[in-house]
Amino acid sequence: xxxxxxxxxxxxxxxxxxxxxxxxxxxxxxxxxxxxxxxxxxxxxxxxxxxxxxxxxxxxxxxxxxxxxxxxxxxxxxxxxxxxxxxxxxxxxxxxxxxxxxxxxxxxxxxxxxxxxxxxxxxxxxxxxxxxxxxxxxxxxxxxxxxxxxxxxxxxxxxxxxxxxxxxxxxxxxxxxxxxxxxxxxxxxxxxxxxxxxxxxxxxxxxxxxxxxxxxxxxxxxxxxxxxxxxxxxxxxxxxxxxxxxxxxxx
Numbered sequence: 001x002x003x004x005x006x007x008x009x010x011x012x013x014x015x016x017x018x019x020x021x022x023x024x025x026x027x028x029x030x031x032x033x034x035x036x037x038x039x040x041x042x043x044x045x046x047x048x049x050x051x052x053x054x055x056x057x058x059x060x061x062x063x064x065x066x067x068x069x070x071x072x073x074x075x076x077x078x079x080x081x082x083x084x085x086x087x088x089x090x091x092x093x094x095x096x097x098x099x100x101x102x103x104x105x106x107x108x109x110x111x112x113x114x115x116x117x118x119x120x121x122x123x124x125x126x127x128x129x130x131x132x133x134x135x136x137x138x139x140x141x142x143x144x145x146x147x148x149x150x151x152x153x154x155x156x157x158x159x160x161x162x163x164x165x166x167x168x169x170x171x172x173x174x175x176x177x178x179x180x181x182x183x184x185x186x187x188x189x190x191x192x193x194x195x196x197x198x199x200x201x202x203x204x205x206x207x208x209x210x211x212x213x214x215x216x217x218x219x220x221x222x223x224x225x226x227x228x229x230x231x232x233x234x235x236x237x238x239x240x241x242x243x244x245x246x247x248x249x250x251x
Contacts, residue, residue: 001188001205006100009124010057010078012202017058018084032119033151035064037232042114043068045147045247049113052141054101054134055121059085059094066093073112075101101125102134107141115142117150123206126186131207132217139221139250148223148248154241155208171196185209211244223248
């Protein structure tokens with residue numbers, strides 16, 4: 001997708017993210033993990049240590065983790081998303097860093113007990129190289145025996161280009177146009193909001209990969225897989241699972 005940058009998603013969606021994916025819109029929010037479930041799992045793994053969330057966005061997960069009493073730092077490449085986060089009273093204790101999450105150049109080595117990458121955010125890194133760099137960065141900033149947690153969908157090989165209806169109202173239609181490149185493992189998409197006020201476009205670009213491929217990248221960076229479930233409630237992962245919550249420990 002031409003001219004798509006690391007900050008494009010966040011900068012484009014900041015104005016609508018909480019509206020579309022917050023509690024007030026259960027039709028979209030139902031596909032998201034419950035922040036409290038995520039926070040409880042992070043609390044269990046962090047053992048009172050500091051937590052880093054990569055791709056923190058508007059803070060849906062980080063705020064819940066902060067309420068558990070953990071020290072939370074969040075990194076995002078979108079200044080607009082971070083402005084949205086800063087505007088929230090519940091986010092006042094969260095340390096916020098504007099940076100590419102594959103680099104995190106401002107963060108010190110050996111500083112965190114847990115690094116969290118929730119809700120497919122790892123796939124927002126659009127090349128295998130950037131994904132590998134991100135995992136290497138996680139190894140750098142984690143303390144010895146620290147945990148990396150990634151939540152992501154399991155790719156379905158038969159998915160092809162398509163257009164679907166996300167929502168339809170009397171004066172508004174939201175379409176999702178998707179183009180799949182199986183060679184490069186990318187999904188280029190565009191949410192198109194058509195209304196009486198005019199048309200608006202919300203692009204996204206993902207580089208998907210299987211749990212096995214993420215395992216390979218993790219091992220290359222000094223991690224070993226210690227847990228894999230299909231959700232945050234520790235339900236068993238199996239070949240029919242549509243997503244995974246995986247935990248690797250830095251050796």
